[in-house]
Amino acid sequence: MDILKVLSRGIKSNPKSRAQGAAATAQLPSAGALPHPQLFHDPVSTSSRGKKRKRRGDAQGDETEHQDDDEDLSDVDYFAPKKPAAESAPAAAEEDPAPKKRKIKLLDEDECRQILRSHRMKFTVLSGLRQTEAAEGPDSKKDKKQQQQQKKKDKDKKSKEEDTKKDDQHKKQIFPQPLTSFAELRTTYDIAPQLAANIAAQGFRVPTEVQMGSLPLLLRPATALKKASSAAVDVVGSSGADFLAVAPTGSGKTISFLIPAIDGALRRRADEGRSRDEHVLQAVVVAPTRELASQIVNEGRKLAFGTGVRVVLMKRSLRLVAEELKGGEESKGEKEEESSGGEEGSEDEEESGEESEEEKTGKDKEGALKPPARVDILVTTPKTLLNFLSGGKSGARKVLPTVRSLILDEADVLLDPIFRKQTMGIWRACTHPDVALTCWSATMASNIEALVTKQLEKRSKRPDSSPRPLIRLVVGLKDTAVPNVTHKLIYTATEAGKLLALRQLLHPVSSADSGPPLRPPFLVFTQTIERAQALHDELKYDIPLEAGGPARVAVLHSSLPDAARARIVARFRAGDVWVLVTTDVLARGVDFAGVNGVVNYDVPTSAAAYVHRAGRTGRAGRHGGVAVTFYTKDDIPFVKSVANVIAASERQAGKAAGQGQGQEGTAAVPKWLLDALPKVAKEDKRRLKVRGVESRRTGGKASITTKSSWERRREHNRLQAIEASKRRKRQRREEAGKGDKGGGGKAAAEEEEGEWGGLDD
Numbered sequence: 159m160d161i162l163k164v165l166s167r168g169i170k171s172n173p174k175s176r177a178q179g180a181a182a183t184a185q186l187p188s189a190g191a192l193p194h195p196q197l198f199h200d201p202v203s204t205s206s207r208g209k210k211r212k213r214r215g216d217a218q219g220d221e222t223e224h225q226d227d228d229e230d231l232s233d234v235d236y237f238a239p240k241k242p243a244a245e246s247a248p249a250a251a252e253e254d255p256a257p258k259k260r261k262i263k264l265l266d267e268d269e270c271r272q273i274l275r276s277h278r279m280k281f282t283v284l285s286g287l288r289q290t291e292a293a294e295g296p297d298s299k300k301d302k303k304q305q306q307q308q309k310k311k312d313k314d315k316k317s318k319e320e321d322t323k324k325d326d327q328h329k330k331q332i333f334p335q336p337l338t339s340f341a342e343l344r345t346t347y348d349i350a351p352q353l354a355a356n357i358a359a360q361g362f363r364v365p366t367e368v369q370m371g372s373l374p375l376l377l378r379p380a381t382a383l384k385k386a387s388s389a390a391v392d393v394v395g396s397s398g399a400d401f402l403a404v405a406p407t408g409s410g411k412t413i414s415f416l417i418p419a420i421d422g423a424l425r426r427r428a429d430e431g432r433s434r435d436e437h438v439l440q441a442v443v444v445a446p447t448r449e450l451a452s453q454i455v456n457e458g459r460k461l462a463f464g465t466g467v468r469v470v471l472m473k474r475s476l477r478l479v480a481e482e483l484k485g486g487e488e489s490k491g492e493k494e495e496e497s498s499g500g501e502e503g504s505e506d507e508e509e510s511g512e513e514s515e516e517e518k519t520g521k522d523k524e525g526a527l528k529p530p531a532r533v534d535i536l537v538t539t540p541k542t543l544l545n546f547l548s549g550g551k552s553g554a555r556k557v558l559p560t561v562r563s564l565i566l567d568e569a570d571v572l573l574d575p576i577f578r579k580q581t582m583g584i585w586r587a588c589t590h591p592d593v594a595l596t597c598w599s600a601t602m603a604s605n606i607e608a609l610v611t612k613q614l615e616k617r618s619k620r621p622d623s624s625p626r627p628l629i630r631l632v633v634g635l636k637d638t639a640v641p642n643v644t645h646k647l648i649y650t651a652t653e654a655g656k657l658l659a660l661r662q663l664l665h666p667v668s669s670a671d672s673g674p675p676l677r678p679p680f681l682v683f684t685q686t687i688e689r690a691q692a693l694h695d696e697l698k699y700d701i702p703l704e705a706g707g708p709a710r711v712a713v714l715h716s717s718l719p720d721a722a723r724a725r726i727v728a729r730f731r732a733g734d735v736w737v738l739v740t741t742d743v744l745a746r747g748v749d750f751a752g753v754n755g756v757v758n759y760d761v762p763t764s765a766a767a768y769v770h771r772a773g774r775t776g777r778a779g780r781h782g783g784v785a786v787t788f789y790t791k792d793d794i795p796f797v798k799s800v801a802n803v804i805a806a807s808e809r810q811a812g813k814a815a816g817q818g819q820g821q822e823g824t825a826a827v828p829k830w831l832l833d834a835l836p837k838v839a840k841e842d843k844r845r846l847k848v849r850g851v852e853s854r855r856t857g858g859k860a861s862i863t864t865k866s867s868w869e870r871r872r873e874h875n876r877l878q879a880i881e882a883s884k885r886r887k888r889q890r891r892e893e894a895g896k897g898d899k900g901g902g903g904k905a906a907a908e909e910e911e912g913e914w915g916g917l918d919d
C-alpha cells in the first residue's frame with residue numbers, strides 16, 4: 159500500500175465516504191454544537207419538586223426541566239436566545255441599577271440535598287467549625303465525646319497524623335443552594351447586569367456541576383446557606399468561607415472562580431464609591447504555566463467586557479501598586495527560600511530571553527520608571543509575581559494589602575514542592591486580614607488539603623482575622639476518574655516498538671490493526687523536553703506536503719521562548735497544527751475544545767498526571783475523545799496507578815471489566831491485568847513523580863528513533879523529489895492536453911491524482 163495514501167488519511171474528503179464520515183464525525187469532540195456539559199444526573203426521588211429528573215445526555219429533557227425551574231424563580235430568561243457578544247452585552251447594561259427588591263424563592267434543605275446528590279456533589283466543612291461546636295446538631299455530643307477521648311490519648315503525641323485525625327472530627331457535610339440555571343445569577347444572587355449579559359453571550363445553556371455548587375456559595379454565602387441547618391452556616395454567613403473545589407477536567411472551573419472575582423471587584427468599587435477609572439488590585443489568580451494564565455486572562459476579559467474591571471496578565475515589566483516592607487519585617491531566610499526556583503525536572507515557567515530591555519526593566523526609553531499598571535484582577539504564574547514581590551536583587555520586598563481574593567488554579571500542583579515556596583510567598587504577600595483563598599483542581603491529594611487547612615488555621619490565629627471555615631466541594635469521584643473519555647492502554651515490548659505503534663495509531667494500515675485511527679487534532683505527551691524534541695523530529699515528515707507537510711506537526715515545551723509558545727498554541731487552536739508533541743507543561747488547564755485524542759507516548763508519572771493529560775480531550779461534556787497510553791516493560795512497575803484511574807473512569811461510564819475467560823467485557827484494562835500489575839511502593843511513586851522513568855532520562859532509551867536523522871532527511875528528500883517530478887509531468891501533460899480534443903491529458907492527470915485517492919475521511 160502507498161504509504162502516502164495512508165499518511166494522508168483524514169485530509170481531503172472523498173465523496174463516496176462523505177455520508178458515512180458525517181455520522182462518525184458527529185461523534186468527535188471537535189465536531190458539532192456545544193454539548194450538554196453536565197456529567198452526572200442520577201435519578202433521585204424528587205417528590206417535593208414533583209418531577210423526575212432525566213439522566214445525563216437527555217439534553218432536551220434537562221433544558222425543559224431547567225426552564226420550568228426558571229419559571230419558579232425569575233420572570234426574565236437572561237440567557238436565551240443566544241446572541242452574539244456585541245448584541246447581548248449592550249452598553250446600556252453597564253451601570254448596575256439599584257437591584258429591585260424581589261422575593262427570592264429558595265429550595266429547602268431536602269431539595270438541595272437531592273439535587274446535589276443527583277449531580278454527585280458533596281460539600282464538606284474541613285475546618286473552622288471549632289467556634290460553633292455548641293450550635294451543632296444531634297451529632298455534636300458524640301463528636302465531643304470522641305474529641306475528649308482523643309484529647310486524652312493524644313496528650314503527649316503531637317504528630318501530624320494525629321492532627322489529621324482530630325481534624326476529621328470537624329468535617330461536616332452541608333447542603334447549600336445549587337445554581338439550577340444561569341438566570342439565577344441575576345435573580346437570586348444579584349450579579350451586575352453587564353456581567354450577566356457577558357455570561358449569556360458565551361451561549362452556555364446550563365451550569366456544570368462545579369458551577370452549580372460553587373457560584374452561590376462564593377457569590378452570596380448567606381443566601382446560599384439560608385436554608386441549611388449546619389453549624390457552618392452562621393460562620394459562613396457572616397464572613398464567607400475559604401473554598402476548595404475538586405471537579406473533573408473540562409468541567410468549567412475557570413468561570414466558577416472568575417465570575418465571583420469580577421462580581422467582588424464590582425461590588426467593592428460600588429461600596430468604596432470609586433469611579434470606573436480607579437483600579438485597585440482585588441484578586442490574584444495563580445496558574446502554573448503561561449499558557450494557562452493567558453487563557454484565564456482571555457476568559458476573564460470576555461466576562462468583564464464593558465464592566466470597567468481590568469483583568470491583566472502579569473509580566474516581568476509590569477509594576478503593581480504594592481506596599482514596600484521596611485527592613486526587618488521578614489527574615490532573610492524566608493526571602494531566600496521563596497525566591498528560589500522550582501525543583502529539578504519540573505516543567506515550570508523559566509523566564510525566556512525574548513523580552514526587550516524595556517520590558518525587562520519596567521522603564522521606558524528615557525529610562526523613567528513606568529507608572530503602575532491599572533489592574534483589578536491579576537493573573538500570574540507563581541515565579542513572575544514572586545519576582546516582583548521580592549523586589550529583585552536590590553529592591554525592597556513588597557506586599558499586596560488590597561488583595562481580597564487569592565485564587566489558586568491547579569492548586570495541588572501550586573502547593574506541591576515544585577511550586578510550593580513560590581505560592582506560599584504570594585499567599586503571605588496578600589496581607590489583608592479577610593483575604594479569601596479558593597483552590598481549584600481535578601485532583602487534590604489529602605496532604606495538600608492538610609497543608610491548606612493548617613495554613614488557614616495559622617492565619618485565623620492572627621488577631622485581626624475573622625473566623626472562616628474551609629469548605630470543600632467534590633464533584634464525582636475525587637482524584638480518580640476521567641469520565642467522558644475512551645481509554646486505551648497499549649503494551650509494546652520495546653521503545654522502538656512504541657514509535658511504530660504510534661505511527662500505526664495515527665495512520666493505521668487497516669482498521670483491523672488498531673481500531674479506528676485517531677483523528678487530528680491530538681496532543682502527544684512525552685516525559686522530557688529532549689524526548690518531545692526527538693519525537694517531533696521523528697513525526698514531522700509523516701504528513702505529506704500536499705496535506706501541509708512538517709508544519710502540521712509542532713512541539714511545545716518550557717525551553718521555548720514565550721512568543722514561540724504563544725504562536726504554537728495559536729496555530730494549534732486554529733487547526734493549522736494537527737499533532738502537537740509536548741511535555742507536562744500542557745497537561746493542566748489548557749482548554750483546546752476540539753482535541754480528539756491524547757497520546758501518552760511516555761507513561762504519566764502519577765495518577766493525577768494521567769487525569770490531567772487525558773482531560774485535555776472530552777471537555778465540557780464532549781464525547782468521542784480518546785486517551786491512549788503506551789507502556790513498555792520499563793513502565794510495568796508504575797502502570798498500576800494509571801490502570802486504576804482508567805478502571806475507575808470506565809466503571810463510571812458503565813463499562814464492564816470481564817472476570818473470566820471469554821468475558822473480557824469492554825474495558826481498556828481487563829480485571830486480570832489490573833490484578834496482575836504490581837503495586838507501586840510509596841517511595842517508587844514519589845521518585846517517579848519527580849523524575850519519571852529513570853531509563854528515559856539519559857542514554858540510549860532517552861532518544862526516540864528508528865532511523866538516524868540523516869536517513870530520515872534522505873528519505874524525506876527522496877519523497878519530495880518524486881512528488882516534484884510527478885507534478886512536473888502532470889503539468890506537461892495538462893499543457894499538452896489543452897490542444898487535445900478528447901481531453902486525454904486531464905484524464906491522465908486525474909488518474910495520477912487517483913494514486914493519492916486516500917484523502918477520504
Ligand SMILES: Nc1ncnc2c1ncn2[C@@H]1O[C@H](COP(=O)(O)OP(=O)(O)OP(=O)(O)O)[C@@H](O)[C@H]1O
Pocket residue numbers: 192195362363364365366369405406407408409410411412413599600746747748749751773777778
Ligand atoms: N456551563 C457550560 N456549558 C458549556 N460549556 C461550558 C460551560 N462552562 C464552561 N464551559 C466550557 O468548558 C470548557 C472547559 O472549561 P474550563 O477550562 O473552565 O474547565 P476546567 O474545569 O478548568 O478544566 P481543567 O481541570 O482541565 O482545568 C471551556 O471551553 C468552557 O468555555
